[in-house]
Amino acid sequence: MALTIGDLSRATATKVETVRYYERIGLLPKPARTQGNYRAYGQAELGRLSFIRRARDLGFSLDQVRAMLGLSDDLACDCAGIDRIAREHLQEVERKIADLTALRRELTAVIQSCDGGTIADCRIIEALGPVAAG
Amino acid sequence: MALTIGDLSRATATKVETVRYYERIGLLPKPARTQGNYRAYGQAELGRLSFIRRARDLGFSLDQVRAMLGLSDDLACDCAGIDRIAREHLQEVERKIADLTALRRELTAVIQSCDGGTIADCRIIEALGPVAAG
DNA sequence: CTTGACCCTGTAGTTACTACAGGGACTATA
DNA sequence: TATAGTCCCTGTAGTAACTACAGGGTCAAG
Known part of the structure; x- marks a missing residue:
């Protein structure tokens, strides 16, 4: 069961536009699409977005967030x-x-x-x- | 002994332009001026600026900072x-x-x-x- | 009396969103 | 099966909070 962009938005208190913005600047991966061209996310993207939002709320810049995510990505x-x-x-x-x-x-x-x-x-x-x- | 805008800038790791920006939006009071039209600050403004910068670093918006400063101003x-x-x-x-x-x-x-x-x-x-x- | 480091005002650019405009997809229900 | 409502799509333009010049004045040191 894939999650919509609205699901991610509600679960993380993030505007839909902001989720798309993170995709545009490469912080979130380009997700799969449904037949109707809707973005289809999984739990991993939800976790990643949650991390981004909470780290931002703690005063880290997007570049710092990117570096911390890199700790996890570049294993x-x-x-x-x-x-x-x-x-x-x-x-x-x-x-x-x-x-x-x-x-x-x-x-x-x-x-x-x-x-x-x-x-x-x-x-x-x-x-x-x-x-x-x- | 008055402090210059450069003194405040160095003491709080804030760009000079940012200090003037905070003055423009009313977060810092309009300071006294020297004969040469330089801004002249005291310890109170230094403390206030330090609070603003550190609260910002902790992820609070300028509006939230304003509200917290209000706790101190509206005694x-x-x-x-x-x-x-x-x-x-x-x-x-x-x-x-x-x-x-x-x-x-x-x-x-x-x-x-x-x-x-x-x-x-x-x-x-x-x-x-x-x-x-x- | 000039060189360099500082200050001034103003405007334009950057980061990180946020808000439409104009249109398509999907769900419920009359 | 039409249609109303709620979601989604791609753009572009606006906002918040700085940040970076441009063009020029101030001032201490040599």
Whole structure:
């Protein structure tokens, strides 16, 4: 049972036009077509699209997404290259987790002070303040 | 000692043009000017810009950033509204932390299997797979 | 007093979508 | 079996969030 472009769209909260856009720029493979010329997808494409959308939502560029998908596509080729890419992305992932954790702490504080009726001590901007000068 | 636009740019890894863009769309306040018509910033603007850039890097839209900055700007006004916005953003932050944690696990696995010489078991796509159908 | 690094305003280009326009496919139902 | 409604198709044009010049002014150092 093949999936339509609308199925992928609903399952990943992605506009139909965006799915076609990803195909055009080569992020998604050109799918099989039905007799009526409709795109016919399988579970693999659904998984790939889900990865793309969620990685985008985490602030990675399409080029970075492409590189991460490459980790999965280029299996058993250039291990040194894969290792380097994975390590770079791991660093970025850890930085993002740290920033989000700081943001969570400050949002929680805002909510709590709202609960208490006072909101004079909002430090949300400081949560993502400038890094120490190099 | 005022900061130049170049100082802000270097401190936050932001293009000078982007700083001026944020001013144009009202995300940064119009700063004071020197005799020579140069923009003159203080620490507050540096903090604000840093917040904007890091929140953008975490995948928040400029509108979402604007709402979060509002939490800090509108102190002592509409507590119910602030609470709602903060709770919504907290939910999104927690979802992102969960996704990034899954991504970190898979990237770590890729690096480890590379260390061991085998990379046949890359599950990075599954880390951000489709959510169960509703 | 000029060279180089910085700043200014403006406009045009890029990335990553998003929204039609104009038309074909398929499903239900009168 | 006609036809209304919902999907799909290919284009092209618009939007959001930058980014890159062009053409020119400012300012510290030598």
